Amino acid sequence: MARLLGDWRQGTAYMDLAQALKALILDGRLSVAARIPAERTLAASWGISRNTVASAYQRLREEGYLRSRQGAGSYAALPDGAERAPRALSWVPGQAVDTHIDLTCASLPAPEPAFSLAVAETATRMARHSDGHGYDLVGLPALRQAIADHYTARGVRTNADQIMVTVGAHHAWGLLLRLLVRPREPVLIDSPTYPNALEAIRSHGARPMPVGLDDAGWDVDLIESAVRGTRPAVAYLMPDFHNPTGLVMPDAARRAVVDAALRSGTYVVVDETLSEVNLDAGPLPPPMAAYGRSGAVISIGSLSKTVWAGLRVGWVRASKSVISRLVAVRGPSDPGNPLVQQLIACRLFETYDDLLRARSEELVAQRTALTDVLRAQLPQWRFTVPRGGLCLWVDLGAQLSTKLSLAAGRHGVQ
Structure with a gap:
């Protein structure tokens, strides 16, 4: 136990000890139901007072991380509703965080002046649509066409009727789960993967089937074996600038996975x-849609990472039949796609390539600043500079992630 705890002392002794023990439980380094050393034993190991250990244990009991039985000792636990890291530390959209720096959301401020100009012009365009009911489940025709044209320019011929506009990519993923996956069915995913995508699978009642990535990326043989053995309804993949590793799936691997x-x-x-x-x-x-036949590949995207997450405009690219079925899934309980945001998106697509170039210049400067600081201040951390995306995947060299997160929180970093 002393080895696992490491150097836990920072401030108030019993609080720091409680936090360190909690980190071990959330990390999984201390398994649920594992017996915790007696107060006297742990106090002797560290040369601290038994009262300090007793106060730390009591704190953990109050929070639900420790359960004790008279004469049987104390055992690690998780409080109701708690999950092991990373989910316990993952960001929930809309959650307020009392911090100075928030690194939990990979998003950028809106690009100016392009965004403000698009908003200003939308007021004029809005009047042209005011004679209708404004309720829309599939998307503004002009926006669907703009998204389709963008796919065609990327090498995947697409028609507007293959596009559904959604309230962000996460909304799109939730709709596809409802359409394609029954409760308790397996869903193949990368490991690691985007935490909120994983949470959506669990919330739907499906079973995540993780296939690990290594330093070289995707193990195609392992994916093929998993797909062949379990025949999951859906495989959720991020082949371009994977979140969080930044890896890009090679051409041959894409073809093999789709096959x-x-x-x-x-x-x-x-x-x-x-x-x-x-x-x-x-x-x-x-x-990857370029390799699919008969609509086997469905793409989801959004403007959250390239423009602004607050715009809440995403989409699904799929076969016409899947789009029609998705409309039925949304149904009358779905509020639909806000017209204002769609009109803003239409305007932004008119100069989208210029916007992407400006964004890249901004992000390259930020990436350089970050990697330079890490190399200078934390040379023991190992990483590969990603070619794109918004994440830098770092090997800390030890099981320190939860402890680091807790320490960062004390310094105003979420």
Whole structure:
């Protein structure tokens, strides 16, 4: 236990000890139901007072991280509703955080002046639509066409009737889960992956089936074996500037994964929210939809990472039949797509390529600043500079992630 705790003392002794023990439980380094050393034993190991240990244990009991039985000792626990890291530390959209710096949301401020100009022009365009009811489940025709044209320019011929506009990419993923996956069915995912996508699978009642990435990226043989063995309804993948590793899936791997999915009847849902955050402007393999036949590949995207998360405009690119079925899934309880945001998005797509270039220049400067500081201040941390995306995946060299998160919180960093 002393080895696992490491150097836990920062301020108030019993509070620091309680936080360190909680970190071990959330990390999984201390398993639920594992017996905790007696107060006297732990106090002797650290050369601290028994009262300090007793106060720390009492704090953990109050928070639900420790359960004690008379004569049977104390055991690690998780309070009701708590989850092991990373979910316990993941950001919930809309959650207020009392911090000075928030690193939990990979998003940027709106690009100016382009965004303000688009908003100003929308007031004039809005009047042209005011004679209708304004309720829309599939998307403004002009915006669907703009998104379709953008896919065609990327090498995947697309018609407007293959596009559904959604309230962000997360909304799109939730709709696809409702349409394609029954409760308790397996969903193949990368590991690690975007935490909120994983949470959506669990909330739907489906079973995540993680396939690990290594330093080289995707293990195609492992994916093929998993798809062949379990025949999941859906495989959720992020092949372009993967969140959080920043990796890009090679052309041959894309082809092999789609072929395996076709053989097993599995839909491949490709999250392309970061596909155009291409910081080095290097060539990318064709979108995975270019390899699919009969609508086996479904793409989801949004303007959250390239423009602004507050705009809440996303989309699904799929076969016409899937789009029609998605409309039925949304149904009367879905408030639909706000017209104002769609009109702003239409205006932004008119100069989207210029906007992407400006964004890349901004992000390249930020990436350089971050990596320079890490190399100078934390040379023991190891990382590969990503070609794109908004994440830097760092090997800390030890199991320190939860402890680091807790320490960062004390310094106003979420």
